[in-house]
Amino acid sequence: MPTDEPDTRNLFEEFVVPTYSRYDVVLVRGRGSRVWDEEGKEYLDFGAGIAVSTLGHAHPRMIEALDRQARKLIHTSNLYYTRPQGELARKLVELVDVQGKVFFSNSGAEANEAAIKLARKFGNECSGPLKNGSPKFEILTFHRSFHGRTIAGISATAQEKIKEGFAPLLAGFKHLPFNELAAVEKAITGETVAILIEPVQGEGGIYPASNEFLLGLRRLCDHHGLLLMLDEIQCGLGRLGNWCGWKEIVKEELVPDTISWAKGIGGGFPLGATWIRKKPIHSFTGAAVDLCDLLKPGTHGTTYGGTPLACATSLAVLETIEQEGLLQHARNHGDYAKKQLSALPGIKEVRGIGLMLGIELGEEFAPLAVNGKTPSQVIVVRSMQNGLLTVPAGPSVIRWLPPLNVSRTDIDEAVSILARSLDEIRPR
Ligand SMILES: Cc1ncc(COP(=O)(O)O)c(C=O)c1O
Incomplete structure (x- = not known):
């Protein structure tokens, strides 16, 4: 210099x-x-x-993937199909081992944003209006949680220091004690539409959810027709020694409705992704639709989400985790x-x-x-x-x-x- x-x-x-x-x-x-x-x-x-x-x-595999894809096509836009995005979506669905589809973004906050927008859409179109005719919209999150720094992210986050100075925040989030199922059961009202949880809280101080708590949340969601949304941005895709972090905790099968990923998914190349379960639901009009098809053309998007360079790199990272x-x-x-x-x-x-x-x-x-x-x-x-x-x-x-x-x-x-x-x- x-x-x-x-x-x-x-x-x-x-x-x-x-x-x-x-x-x-x-x-x-x-x-x-x-x-x-x-x-x-x-x-x-x-x-x-x-x-x-x-x-x-x-890592040589990552460098090689970046170099190979950069020479072919770094970016186009989501106006067109690109092979790496399709292949990465398939890979992620295979890793979850449950039918679903993936929306790509660029960060954790955006991965959660897609899940939150899906919950809103679900509340607007599919989970039955309140008595006053307005849609259901409330999402339950947990004390010490962290879900990102956008306005929706800090509204979902329960830590006061993260919210300070940004009022008014987005309405519709209620924060509850972590690992206390009875408190959740009591907090669910006719306005509730989803529960968003980190299976292992990261920023809050590394607190794993219990087996009983996660299974209990799934039962409550099934009973009340709510979405169970897992924030695996920090704990997912290998960090806990499992592609699906929650599977290191739960002793029975637990299928979430959404999973948010970022951080490790690109091994350092920025990428966010939201998996949405293929699950039949009914709109108010009676039309049958799958949850993973609820966000239709024009309802959500981002210029950079799922570029060929990001997706080819992520594929190489995930394959290397597997092969090594x-x-x-x-x-x-x-x-x-x-x-x-x-x-x-x-x-x-x-x-x-x-x-x-x-x-x-x-x-x-x-x-x-x-x-x-x-x-x-x-x-x-x-x-x-x-x-x-x-x-x-x-x-x-x-x-x-x-x-x-x-x-x-x-x-x-x-x-x-x-x-x-x-x-x-x-x-x-
Ligand atoms: C659990 C969790 N959710 C969301 C986020 C936000 O991710 P990003 O910083 O990529 O927006 C983080 C980041 O620390 C996180 O740990």
Whole structure:
């Protein structure tokens, strides 16, 4: 870089909207589970771009797919058919193993937006009007949930800090205690049309739903004619050691009505997708229609959703997960990491499934909460200085979301960096 060029941090200060409080590091390249900053310092990347880089950085299969498709056709529009979008939709439906169809977008917030719009459409056209003639529209979500940063996303999200300053929000969301079925049963009214849930809450601090809760929600949805919508944006497509995250939790068959995906689906290439179940429903006019065909031409869309480049890349990522046995790998290595982490002094609990882990700090770290920083932020920064990237979730939880092909040696190294970081700043 020419010496008269400003520092990267200065470019951000002057030209980038300050929506993020960034760590004081400029990352320039990555390979496998490691990234390097502009000074050449190496880090183990156990945040993986917040559960995104499932194959790690610069995986040859992903590079090859990007290169091959980029030379053929990067983008056209959804005015035309393109082969990779059709093939990826088929692949995703096969992975769910239930008949359905897929709508493509670009991010998690948009994947949820499609599910929320589907619920509205279902309420408008198919689930019976209220006594006053207006459509049903209420969606139930859960305390600590996170569903994205659009207005619909923050309205669905139960965390107050995410909503602050953006009133009035979208009407029609009610937030309920997580894993408390009786509360849900009590909250369902004639206005309710759907339930939206993360099978493992991510941003809220890595809290898995229970088997009984998820099965109970399905029963309630069936009984009241509601849609069960799973937000698998963080926990889906391999992170929990299963294509379908909820199947690592439920002991019986559970078929959702929608699934939202993003993050890991493209291994780092932006893509969102919403699976909608093929399920016969009836409109008020009596016409039979499948749920997956309810969003008709002109009702929803996005310019970039499902470009040939995004879909060809995602296909390569999913095929690589399959061919390299990474579901089993994520399960084994997640169990291994959990065991090592649980043995560290000062750790209260390690929650999570597969490679979606939440490390809850013990009370002894509470005094680290000074100058507006939480204990988890302080430890994430110290670990980063010691060469390990992780992500805080709530005031006392550190998230580990490494690439699905992370090695045992990398896990051992990460555990020892975290142990050292905890020791260095443990209040005495
Ligand atoms: C469960 C869940 N839903 C939705 C989102 C929003 O995804 P995006 O940031 O891609 O819009 C996230 C992102 O963290 C998430 O974890």
